Amino acid sequence: SAVISQKPSRDICQRGTSLTIQCQVDSQVTMMFWYRQQPGQSLTLIATANQGSEATYESGFVIDKFPISRPNLTFSTLTVSNMSPEDSSIYLCSGGLAGSGNEQFFGPGTRLTVL
Amino acid sequence: AQSVTQPDIHITVSEGASLELRCNYSYGATPYLFWYVQSPGQGLQLLLKYFSGDTLVQGIKGFEAEFKRSQSSFNLRKPSVHWSDAAEYFCAVNNNNDMRFGAGTRLTVKP
Numbered sequence: 001s002a003v004i005s006q007k008p009s010r011d012i013c014q015r016g017t018s019l020t021i022q023c024q025v026d027s028q029v030t031m032m033f034w035y036r037q038q039p040g041q042s043l044t045l046i047a048t049a050n051q052g053s054e055a056t057y058e059s060g061f062v063i064d065k066f067p068i069s070r071p072n073l074t075f076s077t078l079t080v081s082n083m084s085p086e087d088s089s090i091y092l093c094s095g096g097l098a099g100s101g102n103e104q105f106f107g108p109g110t111r112l113t114v115l
Numbered sequence: 116a117q118s119v120t121q122p123d124i125h126i127t128v129s130e131g132a133s134l135e136l137r138c139n140y141s142y143g144a145t146p147y148l149f150w151y152v153q154s155p156g157q158g159l160q161l162l163l164k165y166f167s168g169d170t171l172v173q174g175i176k177g178f179e180a181e182f183k184r185s186q187s188s189f190n191l192r193k194p195s196v197h198w199s200d201a202a203e204y205f206c207a208v209n210n211n212n213d214m215r216f217g218a219g220t221r222l223t224v225k226p
Contacts, residue, residue, distance in 0.1 A: 004158075031212055042205060043159075043216045092158060096212075101147050101166040104214055106158040 002027050002095050004107035012113045018081045021110045023093030025074045029105075030098045032070060034078045037090040037109070046091075049076040083114045117142040117208050121217035128196050129225045136191040136220050138206030147209040148189040150180055153219075154202045162204075165189065176200070198224045 003026040013019050023032065032049040047055040047068055055068035070076040080087050090111050094104040120139045128134050140146050147166040151159040163174025170182040180191045189206060201224045206217040 033214075042218045045214070048212070094159075098212060101164075101209070103149055103161050103164055103209075105161070106151075108156075108158040111156075 002029055002105040004093055004095055004105055006093055006107040006110050008110060009108065010111040010113075012115060013083055014115055015084055017083055018079055019083065019112060020077050020079045021091055021093070023076045023078070023095075023107055025095045025105075028073045029095035030073075031096050031104075032076045033094045033104065034066070034068060034076070035092040035094065037092060039089070043092065046078070049078075080112065083112075085114045088112055088114045117146070117210050117213070117215055119206050119208050119215055119217035121204075121206055121220050123220045124218070125221045125223065127223040127225060130198050131195050134191075134193045134196045134200070134222070136204050136206075136222070138189045138191065138217060139187050140189060140206075140208050141187065142208055142210065144210075146189075148180075148182065149207040149209065149214075150174065150178070150189075150191050151205045151207060151216075152176075152202050153205065159205065162191070196222075196224055198226065200224055 005024045007022045034046040035043040037043050045058050046061045047057040049055050049068050049070040051070045067079045090109040092109045093107040096102050096104040118141045149164045150162040153159050162178050163172045165172045165182045172180050203219045205219045
């Protein structure tokens with residue numbers, strides 16, 4: 001299994017600012033993902049973080065709003081840009097091996113509140 | 116497109132009672148199914164997974180799940196619930212690294 005850490009664990013931000021969330025995996029994974037979990041909701045996939053290339057975004061999410069980097073196999077960042085109160089959510093990073101039969105391992109999440 | 120339905124938003128059981136959380140999936144081929152648990156303020160922890168073989172799958176913390184193709188279901192069970200099981204439970208299906216989650220079932224455990 002993989003152990004995934006995220007920083008920061010929580011933050012309170014002002015409208016119009018940006019926050020970068022870091023995700024570190026303790027072992028090499030082939031796939032890394034970013035999810036959003038709005039209050040009381042399930043997880044929604046934002047994008048798949050691709051090593052050394054642009055992330056693959058899901059419908060409804062765009063690179064200008066959620067730029068993602070993955071410079072190597074074990075590290076990725078998600079930036080929430082030009083934040084509004086609607087961006088208040090938990091943001092979760094996950095990683096795993098490629099293949100449908102493989103589970104994803106999740107970080108503890110970053111709880112973001114935008115005022 | 117694949118989807119997962121968890122019909123029960125919230126379930127309350129007494130400590131020591133049995134538990135069953137329902138999950139139905141919609142998917143054309145053999146599904147790869149997972150149950151995760153999320154305690155308050157925590158990330159998701161894998162309880163168990165199914166992708167082939169025996170339809171009754173054993174997981175951690177005394178949980179098990181049964182895959183029933185005829186009913187498109189993958190229900191999670193535990194014979195005796197502990198107070199520490201109070202959490203949010205998510206069923207998920209994975210198709211080629213596209214993992215879709217159900218809406219979740221919140222479990223409350225009464226003393």
